[in-house]
Amino acid sequence: MTALDYRSIPDTELERALDLHYLVFLDKEPDGDTRKLHREILEHCDRIGAYEGDDLVGLLAAHPLSLSVPGGELPCAGVTFVSVAPTHRRRGVLSGMIAELYRRCAGAGQPLAALWVSEAGIYGRFGFEPATRSYTVEIDAEQPLRLRIDPDERPLRLVPPADAPALIGARHAAARAGRGGRVARDDFWWRTHILREEDDGDDDLTPVRVVTLGERGAEPAGYVCYRTGGGEDGSVVHVGELEAESPAVAAALWRYLASIDLARKVRAWGRPLDDPLLRFAADRDQVEIVQEFPALWLRLVDVPAALAGRLWSEPVDLVLEVTDDRLPANAGRYRLTVGPGGHGGGGHPAEVVPSDDAPDLTLDVRELAAGYLGDIGVRELVRAGLVTEHTPGAAERFERAARTELLPHTTDEF
Numbered sequence: 233m234t235a236l237d238y239r240s241i242p243d244t245e246l247e248r249a250l251d252l253h254y255l256v257f258l259d260k261e262p263d264g265d266t267r268k269l270h271r272e273i274l275e276h277c278d279r280i281g282a283y284e285g286d287d288l289v290g291l292l293a294a295h296p297l298s299l300s301v302p303g304g305e306l307p308c309a310g311v312t313f314v315s316v317a318p319t320h321r322r323r324g325v326l327s328g329m330i331a332e333l334y335r336r337c338a339g340a341g342q343p344l345a346a347l348w349v350s351e352a353g354i355y356g357r358f359g360f361e362p363a364t365r366s367y368t369v370e371i372d373a374e375q376p377l378r379l380r381i382d383p384d385e386r387p388l389r390l391v392p393p394a395d396a397p398a399l400i401g402a403r404h405a406a407a408r409a410g411r412g413g414r415v416a417r418d419d420f421w422w423r424t425h426i427l428r429e430e431d432d433g434d435d436d437l438t439p440v441r442v443v444t445l446g447e448r449g450a451e452p453a454g455y456v457c458y459r460t461g462g463g464e465d466g467s468v469v470h471v472g473e474l475e476a477e478s479p480a481v482a483a484a485l486w487r488y489l490a491s492i493d494l495a496r497k498v499r500a501w502g503r504p505l506d507d508p509l510l511r512f513a514a515d516r517d518q519v520e521i522v523q524e525f526p527a528l529w530l531r532l533v534d535v536p537a538a539l540a541g542r543l544w545s546e547p548v549d550l551v552l553e554v555t556d557d558r559l560p561a562n563a564g565r566y567r568l569t570v571g572p573g574g575h576g577g578g579g580h581p582a583e584v585v586p587s588d589d590a591p592d593l594t595l596d597v598r599e600l601a602a603g604y605l606g607d608i609g610v611r612e613l614v615r616a617g618l619v620t621e622h623t624p625g626a627a628e629r630f631e632r633a634a635r636t637e638l639l640p641h642t643t644d645e646f
C-alpha cells in the first residue's frame with residue numbers, strides 16, 4: 233500500500249466524500265434532499281481525509297461542538313461520518329485519522345472529543361468510553377396514563393417546526409445547563425439534527441411535531457418533539473425530546489402523548505436514567521424501561537484542561553496517575569486540587585498541575601472519561617479492576633467530588 237496522507241478534504245471534494253460514506257455504510261444513494269443535507273452538515277465540519285495518492289480512502293468529520301460539563305461547557309470535537317473504504321480496512325486508516333484528529337483538537341483548543349458509535353468494539357482503544365447512558369421507555373397508550381402527581385393544566389399548542397427554535401430554545405438551554413453531555417444548539421443544529429423533515433433512521437415516520445405547554449405569548453414551560461408511525465399493529469408515538477420546567481409540566485406532556493388517538497404505544501428513545509417520569513408514573517407495568525444503552529462516548533484529549541474545565545461538588549486533593557497509550561503527552565501524574573471556593577452554588581473550581589508525588593489513584597484515560605461527567609462512580613471501576621486505589625478512601629473522595637445532582641445525558645445524536 234502506498235503511504236497514506238492525512239489532509240483536509242476541500243469543499244470541491246465533498247461529493248467524493250459522500251460517495252465513500254454511502255459505499256461504506258452500504259446505503260443506497262439517498263434522495264436528493266438527504267444528500268444535500270449531508271453535504272451541508274459536512275460543510276460545517278472539519279474534514280480529515282485519508283488519501284492514497286489522489287484517491288480518498290478514508291473520511292472522518294468533526295463538528296465544532298460546545299459540550300456541557302458540570303458547571304460549564306468546553307469545546308469538543310463531535311466526530312461523525314467515519315468511513316474507511318472496504319478495500320483498505322484493517323490497515324490503520326482509522327488509526328491515522330484519529331491521530332490527525334487529536335493533533336487538530338490540540339491546535340483548536342478542544343480538550344474533549346465525543347462520538348456515537350456504530351459498533352461498541354471500535355473506539356475504546358482510542359481512549360473513548362461511554363460517558364452518558366440512556367433508557368428507552370415505552371408507555372402503553374391504549375389506556376390513559378396513570379400518574380401519581382397532578383399535571384399542569386395550562387394549554388398545549390402545536391407549533392410549526394420552523395418556529396420552534398425561537399420558542400423552545402431557552403427551555404432547551406435551561407435543561408442543558410443542568411446536565412453534562414449536552415450539545416449547544418444554533419439554528420443550523422436545530423434544523424439539521426432535531427427538526428429535520430425526514431427522520432434520520434426511519435423513512436416511515438411522519439415529519440417532526442412540536443407541542444409546547446404554556447399560556448400563549450409566554451415562554452413555554454415545556455415542550456415535546458415527536459414523530460408518529462412505524463408500528464406493526466397500530467401507530468407508535470416516537471418521542472425525540474421532552475423538556476419541562478417542573479414535574480407537573482412533564483406529567484402533562486406525557487399524558488398528552490399517551491392520549492393521542494390511534495396510537496397504541498409511546499416509545500421514548502434516549503431518556504435520562506433519572507427521568508422523573510419513572511417515579512411519578514403510577515403503574516410501572518404501563519411505563520416500562522425496555523432498554524438501557526451507552527449514548528455519548530467521550531475522550532479526554534487534554535486531561536488537565538478537561539479536569540480544570542468543570543466544577544466539582546466537594547473539595548478534594550488527590551494525585552491521579554493517568555495512562556494513555558494513544559496520546560503519551562496526556563499521560564502522567566496530575567494533582568487535582570479542589571478548594572472550598574465556589575461559583576454561586578454551581579460547584580468548586582479545580583486546579584490541576586503535573587505532580588511527582590505518589591499517586592492516590594491510577595487509571596486509564598478511558599476510565600477518566602467514564603466518570604468525567606458524573607455518570608459512573610470511580611469506586612465501581614475500582615471494583616471492576618480498572619482503577620487502582622493506592623490510598624484508602626481516595627476513590628470515594630474522587631467520586632464524591634465528581635458527582636453531579638442530575639445525571640449527565642445526551643439527546644443529540646450526530
Ligand SMILES: CC(=O)SCCNC(=O)CCNC(=O)[C@H](O)C(C)(C)COP(=O)(O)OP(=O)(O)OC[C@H]1O[C@@H](n2cnc3c(N)ncnc32)[C@H](O)[C@@H]1OP(=O)(O)O
Pocket residue numbers: 256257311312313314315316317320321322323324325326327328347348349350351353354357
Ligand atoms: C463516529 C462514527 O462515525 S461511527 C462509524 C464508524 N464507521 C463504520 O462503522 C463504517 C464501516 N467500517 C469502517 O469504515 C471501518 O471498518 C472502521 C472505520 C470501523 C475501521 O477502520 P480501519 O481503517 O479498518 O481501522 P484500523 O485499521 O485503523 O483499526 C484500528 C484498530 O481497530 C480495530 N477495529 C477496526 N474496526 C473494528 C470493528 N468494527 N470492531 C472491532 N475492532 C475494530 C482493528 O482491528 C485495529 O485494532 P488494533 O489497534 O488492535 O490493531
